[in-house]
Amino acid sequence: MATAADAPFLDLRDLCVRYGTADSAPVVRIDELTLSRGEFLGLAGESGAGKTTAGLTVLGLTRHTGARVTGSIRLAGEELVPAPEKRLRRLRGSVMALVPQNPAAAFSPVLPVGATVLRALRLHGCTRAEARRRAATGLERVGLPVGHLSRLPHQLSGGQLQRVAIALASALRTRLLVADEPTSALDVTVQAEICALLAELRDAHGTAVLFISHDLALLAGLCDRIAVMHQGRVREDRPAADLVAAPRADCTRRLLAAAPRPGAAAAPGPGAAVAPGPGDIAEPGPGGGRGEEAAGA
Ligand SMILES: Nc1ncnc2c1ncn2[C@@H]1O[C@H](COP(=O)(O)OP(=O)(O)OP(=O)(O)O)[C@@H](O)[C@H]1O
Numbered sequence: 052m053a054t055a056a057d058a059p060f061l062d063l064r065d066l067c068v069r070y071g072t073a074d075s076a077p078v079v080r081i082d083e084l085t086l087s088r089g090e091f092l093g094l095a096g097e098s099g100a101g102k103t104t105a106g107l108t109v110l111g112l113t114r115h116t117g118a119r120v121t122g123s124i125r126l127a128g129e130e131l132v133p134a135p136e137k138r139l140r141r142l143r144g145s146v147m148a149l150v151p152q153n154p155a156a157a158f159s160p161v162l163p164v165g166a167t168v169l170r171a172l173r174l175h176g177c178t179r180a181e182a183r184r185r186a187a188t189g190l191e192r193v194g195l196p197v198g199h200l201s202r203l204p205h206q207l208s209g210g211q212l213q214r215v216a217i218a219l220a221s222a223l224r225t226r227l228l229v230a231d232e233p234t235s236a237l238d239v240t241v242q243a244e245i246c247a248l249l250a251e252l253r254d255a256h257g258t259a260v261l262f263i264s265h266d267l268a269l270l271a272g273l274c275d276r277i278a279v280m281h282q283g284r285v286r287e288d289r290p291a292a293d294l295v296a297a298p299r300a301d302c303t304r305r306l307l308a309a310a311p312r313p314g315a316a317a318a319p320g321p322g323a324a325v326a327p328g329p330g331d332i333a334e335p336g337p338g339g340g341r342g343e344e345a346a347g348a
Pocket residue numbers: 070078096097098099100101102103104105116265
């Protein structure tokens with residue numbers, strides 16, 4: 052018999068996100084998507100596929116932009132879709148957090164980054180001394196001198212700021228990170244360092260990571276599984292190595308073809324279709340199945 056310990060850490064069911072009226076077309080419609088403790092799940096897809104909307108909805112952040120969310124998001128067994136804002140605020144930081152594409156937006160431009168870090172730690176129950184200790188350990192873990200905490204955001208590079216954001220997640224012992232294209236503005240070397248830090252965070256705290264990117268080669272090197280979205284739906288969700296070695300959905304093939312990278316995931320073979328296929332274009336009906344079926348796999 053399944054026990055609570057077997058249950059996925061994050062479990063999305065029949066998740067539907069709409070903007071506008073209740074009968075507007077959904078921009079996200081995920082029948083099922085799960086993430087285990089300590090797992091790295093890549094969420095891939097072309098621009099507009101719904102990746103960011105899905106990630107922000109998990110954190111309860113699309114409510115603020117007028118989204119209508121229905122269905123179920125369970126985090127460690129707790130249902131979040133109808134959860135009060137106060138509860139979501141508490142969970143953000145202590146249990147789940149966002150590593151954004153542009154970390155500068157997460158820090159006040161007029162305060163030293165350390166002030167933001169210490170404030171977040173204090174909000175989540177740390178004493179002043181504990182907050183200072185954890186902030187210093189977090190900075191050390193991401194390889195930055197503690198003195199960087201007294202710098203303003205514009206005095207740090209994009210990669211350094213991203214490290215501070217990860218140091219904060221580490222200091223808060225976050226259990227779920229939604230990383231939304233966290234390395235897309237960084238050069239390849241810094242990108243690799245940030246990915247290594249996320250892996251360390253997983254090892255230190257069992258943090259699960261939902262890593263959003265259109266770059267399948269990057270995801271293949273980092274993630275246990277990859278789910279590929281197209282037009283709001285998950286078209287395939289499989290172990291990363293299998294998915295890049297033998298893509299099933301047309302949208303996956305297009306992503307692979309668009310981002311070949313030496314030494315990383317192989318581009319599809321010459322026979323692979325890269326033009327939109329029927330599985331991508333056809334919108335399955337409301338009772339439509341999961342991605343692999345929609346992709347004609
Ligand atoms: N606040 C909003 N109001 C209305 N529509 C929105 C809003 N936010 C997103 N959308 C729409 O939802 C769809 C999915 O957008 P989303 O940003 O989630 O895609 P994405 O896969 O993350 O794309 P990208 O890789 O370009 O960031 C798009 O059609 C977008 O226009």
